[in-house]
Amino acid sequence: QMVKLINSYLRKASRGEDHMVVARKNVSNSFAVAELPKKGPEPVFRMAALDPTTQRIAAAHTVSADATGFNVAAIEKRLRQLASHDLPVPSPSPSAGTDSVATATVRPMTPVAFAAEPEERPAPAVEAIARNQSGWQIQIAAVPSKEAAIDLLDKARDMAPRALSKVRDYTEIVEKNDVTLYRARFTGFASKSAAWDACGELKKKKLACLAIYN
Known part of the structure:
Protein backbone atom coordinates (compact mmCIF):
# COMPACT_ATOMS: atom_id res chain seq x y z
CA GLN A 1 0.00 0.00 0.00
CA MET A 2 2.79 2.39 0.91
CA VAL A 3 4.77 1.69 -2.29
CA LYS A 4 1.60 2.21 -4.34
CA LEU A 5 1.03 5.65 -2.79
CA ILE A 6 4.66 6.63 -3.41
CA ASN A 7 4.46 5.65 -7.07
CA SER A 8 1.09 7.41 -7.47
CA TYR A 9 2.31 10.73 -6.05
CA LEU A 10 5.60 10.59 -7.94
CA ARG A 11 3.87 9.93 -11.28
CA LYS A 12 1.78 13.05 -10.75
CA ALA A 13 4.89 15.00 -9.81
CA SER A 14 6.87 13.96 -12.88
CA ARG A 15 4.07 14.34 -15.46
CA GLY A 16 5.04 16.57 -18.39
CA GLU A 17 8.83 16.03 -18.16
CA ASP A 18 10.85 13.16 -19.55
CA HIS A 19 13.28 13.27 -16.64
CA MET A 20 12.88 14.37 -13.07
CA VAL A 21 15.45 16.83 -11.72
CA VAL A 22 16.07 16.27 -8.06
CA ALA A 23 17.45 19.26 -6.26
CA ARG A 24 19.01 18.32 -3.02
CA LYS A 25 22.07 19.31 -1.08
CA ASN A 26 23.85 17.12 1.37
CA VAL A 27 20.81 14.87 1.78
CA SER A 28 21.49 11.69 3.64
CA ASN A 29 19.78 8.34 3.03
CA SER A 30 17.32 8.89 5.84
CA PHE A 31 14.40 11.18 6.53
CA ALA A 32 15.05 14.40 8.42
CA VAL A 33 13.42 14.19 11.79
CA ALA A 34 11.84 17.40 13.05
CA GLU A 35 13.10 18.72 16.37
CA LEU A 36 10.85 17.69 19.16
CA PRO A 37 9.93 20.04 21.96
CA LYS A 38 11.69 19.48 25.20
CA LYS A 39 8.41 19.22 27.02
CA GLY A 40 5.02 17.84 26.11
CA PRO A 41 3.82 14.66 24.35
CA GLU A 42 5.77 13.33 21.44
CA PRO A 43 4.02 13.20 18.05
CA VAL A 44 2.97 9.86 16.72
CA PHE A 45 4.94 10.21 13.47
CA ARG A 46 8.39 9.51 14.90
CA MET A 47 10.67 7.95 12.28
CA ALA A 48 11.79 5.02 14.45
CA ALA A 49 9.17 2.72 12.86
CA LEU A 50 10.62 2.90 9.31
CA ASP A 51 12.78 0.00 8.28
CA PRO A 52 15.95 0.50 6.17
CA THR A 53 14.25 -0.60 2.94
CA THR A 54 11.45 1.95 3.34
CA GLN A 55 13.97 4.69 4.11
CA ARG A 56 15.92 3.94 0.92
CA ILE A 57 12.73 4.02 -1.20
CA ALA A 58 11.62 7.31 0.31
CA ALA A 59 15.09 8.89 0.01
CA ALA A 60 15.41 7.88 -3.64
CA HIS A 61 12.14 9.68 -4.52
CA THR A 62 12.55 12.80 -2.34
CA VAL A 63 12.08 16.00 -4.37
CA SER A 64 11.79 19.64 -3.42
CA ALA A 65 8.55 21.60 -3.44
CA ASP A 66 10.07 24.21 -5.74
CA ALA A 67 10.87 21.66 -8.46
CA THR A 68 7.50 19.86 -8.59
CA GLY A 69 4.93 22.23 -7.18
CA PHE A 70 3.69 19.58 -4.71
CA ASN A 71 3.86 19.73 -0.95
CA VAL A 72 6.57 17.18 -0.33
CA ALA A 73 6.36 17.64 3.42
CA ALA A 74 2.71 16.61 3.39
CA ILE A 75 3.55 13.52 1.37
CA GLU A 76 6.31 12.57 3.78
CA LYS A 77 3.93 13.06 6.70
CA ARG A 78 1.42 10.71 5.12
CA LEU A 79 4.13 8.12 4.51
CA ARG A 80 5.19 8.30 8.16
CA GLN A 81 1.59 7.71 9.24
CA LEU A 82 1.34 4.68 6.99
CA ALA A 83 4.62 3.30 8.30
CA SER A 84 3.67 3.71 11.97
CA HIS A 85 0.16 2.24 11.77
CA ASP A 86 -1.12 -1.12 10.71
CA LEU A 87 -3.63 -0.67 7.94
CA PRO A 88 -6.81 -2.68 8.38
CA VAL A 89 -7.27 -5.48 5.86
CA PRO A 90 -10.88 -5.97 4.83
CA SER A 91 -12.08 -9.46 5.57
CA PRO A 92 -14.15 -11.07 2.84
CA SER A 93 -17.78 -11.64 3.57
CA PRO A 94 -18.62 -15.31 4.16
CA SER A 95 -21.25 -15.15 1.49
CA ALA A 96 -19.14 -13.18 -1.00
CA GLY A 97 -17.39 -16.18 -2.51
CA THR A 98 -20.31 -18.51 -2.32
CA ASP A 99 -22.29 -18.88 -5.48
CA SER A 100 -25.83 -20.01 -5.05
CA VAL A 101 -26.69 -22.71 -7.54
CA ALA A 102 -30.30 -23.50 -8.16
CA THR A 103 -30.86 -27.20 -8.57
CA ALA A 104 -33.65 -28.38 -10.80
CA THR A 105 -35.52 -31.55 -10.10
CA VAL A 106 -35.78 -33.73 -13.20
CA ARG A 107 -38.91 -35.78 -13.25
CA PRO A 108 -38.79 -39.17 -14.92
CA MET A 109 -40.57 -39.31 -18.22
CA THR A 110 -43.93 -40.97 -18.10
CA PRO A 111 -44.07 -43.76 -20.66
CA VAL A 112 -46.67 -43.14 -23.32
CA ALA A 113 -48.68 -46.12 -24.37
CA PHE A 114 -48.95 -46.54 -28.11
CA ALA A 115 -51.39 -48.81 -29.79
CA ALA A 116 -49.64 -51.82 -31.19
CA GLU A 117 -49.53 -51.79 -34.94
CA PRO A 118 -51.29 -54.72 -36.50
CA GLU A 119 -48.93 -57.32 -37.82
CA GLU A 120 -48.73 -57.38 -41.56
CA ARG A 121 -50.35 -60.46 -42.97
CA PRO A 122 -50.02 -61.81 -46.45
CA ALA A 123 -52.92 -61.42 -48.80
CA PRO A 124 -55.49 -64.12 -48.18
CA ALA A 125 -55.05 -67.03 -50.52
CA VAL A 126 -57.88 -68.86 -52.18
CA GLU A 127 -59.45 -70.95 -49.43
CA ALA A 128 -60.09 -74.60 -50.04
CA ILE A 129 -63.71 -75.28 -50.73
CA ALA A 130 -65.42 -78.43 -49.49
CA ARG A 131 -65.48 -81.44 -51.77
CA ASN A 132 -69.26 -81.57 -51.82
CA GLN A 133 -69.41 -78.67 -54.29
CA SER A 134 -72.14 -79.65 -56.70
CA GLY A 135 -72.65 -78.72 -60.31
Missing part, protein backbone atom coordinates in the same frame (compact mmCIF):
# COMPACT_ATOMS: atom_id res chain seq x y z
CA TRP A 136 -70.38 -78.44 -63.28
CA GLN A 137 -66.70 -77.64 -62.68
CA ILE A 138 -63.44 -77.56 -64.59
CA GLN A 139 -59.99 -78.60 -63.33
CA ILE A 140 -56.86 -77.16 -64.91
CA ALA A 141 -54.09 -78.79 -62.79
CA ALA A 142 -53.04 -80.78 -59.70
CA VAL A 143 -49.74 -79.45 -58.30
CA PRO A 144 -47.62 -80.11 -55.16
CA SER A 145 -48.21 -76.69 -53.53
CA LYS A 146 -51.15 -74.46 -52.89
CA GLU A 147 -49.25 -71.39 -54.12
CA ALA A 148 -48.64 -73.03 -57.49
CA ALA A 149 -52.32 -73.90 -57.79
CA ILE A 150 -53.35 -70.31 -57.08
CA ASP A 151 -50.89 -68.99 -59.68
CA LEU A 152 -52.42 -71.29 -62.32
CA LEU A 153 -55.95 -70.13 -61.46
CA ASP A 154 -54.92 -66.48 -61.89
CA LYS A 155 -53.23 -67.28 -65.18
CA ALA A 156 -56.37 -69.06 -66.46
CA ARG A 157 -58.55 -66.04 -65.67
CA ASP A 158 -56.24 -63.85 -67.73
CA MET A 159 -56.44 -66.30 -70.67
CA ALA A 160 -60.27 -66.62 -70.73
CA PRO A 161 -61.72 -63.63 -68.88
CA ARG A 162 -65.17 -63.84 -70.52
CA ALA A 163 -65.73 -67.57 -69.90
CA LEU A 164 -64.54 -67.38 -66.27
CA SER A 165 -66.01 -64.01 -65.25
CA LYS A 166 -69.05 -65.46 -63.40
CA VAL A 167 -67.44 -68.49 -61.68
CA ARG A 168 -65.20 -68.76 -58.62
CA ASP A 169 -61.94 -70.62 -58.19
CA TYR A 170 -60.79 -72.83 -55.34
CA THR A 171 -58.13 -75.36 -54.38
CA GLU A 172 -58.74 -78.89 -53.15
CA ILE A 173 -56.25 -81.12 -51.31
CA VAL A 174 -55.93 -84.74 -52.38
CA GLU A 175 -53.60 -87.52 -51.18
CA LYS A 176 -52.34 -89.95 -53.83
CA ASN A 177 -49.55 -92.51 -53.32
CA ASP A 178 -48.39 -90.69 -50.17
CA VAL A 179 -48.12 -87.46 -52.18
CA THR A 180 -50.15 -84.36 -51.35
CA LEU A 181 -51.53 -82.52 -54.37
CA TYR A 182 -53.57 -79.34 -54.72
CA ARG A 183 -56.25 -79.32 -57.42
CA ALA A 184 -56.88 -76.01 -59.17
CA ARG A 185 -60.57 -75.78 -60.08
CA PHE A 186 -63.32 -73.40 -61.17
CA THR A 187 -66.90 -74.02 -60.01
CA GLY A 188 -70.31 -72.45 -60.53
CA PHE A 189 -70.97 -73.05 -64.23
CA ALA A 190 -74.62 -72.84 -65.14
CA SER A 191 -74.55 -75.84 -67.53
CA LYS A 192 -72.44 -78.52 -69.08
CA SER A 193 -71.99 -76.48 -72.23
CA ALA A 194 -70.70 -73.50 -70.25
CA ALA A 195 -68.04 -75.69 -68.62
CA TRP A 196 -67.07 -77.23 -71.95
CA ASP A 197 -66.84 -73.81 -73.61
CA ALA A 198 -64.52 -72.57 -70.85
CA CYS A 199 -62.25 -75.59 -71.28
CA GLY A 200 -62.20 -74.98 -75.03
CA GLU A 201 -60.95 -71.40 -74.48
CA LEU A 202 -58.17 -72.57 -72.14
CA LYS A 203 -57.03 -75.37 -74.44
CA LYS A 204 -56.60 -72.83 -77.21
CA LYS A 205 -54.13 -71.07 -74.87
CA LYS A 206 -52.16 -74.32 -74.38
CA LEU A 207 -53.57 -74.90 -70.88
CA ALA A 208 -54.89 -78.33 -69.84
CA CYS A 209 -58.53 -78.45 -68.79
CA LEU A 210 -61.04 -81.13 -67.73
CA ALA A 211 -64.81 -80.58 -67.38
CA ILE A 212 -66.40 -82.62 -64.58
CA TYR A 213 -69.72 -82.85 -62.83
CA ASN A 214 -69.61 -83.19 -59.06
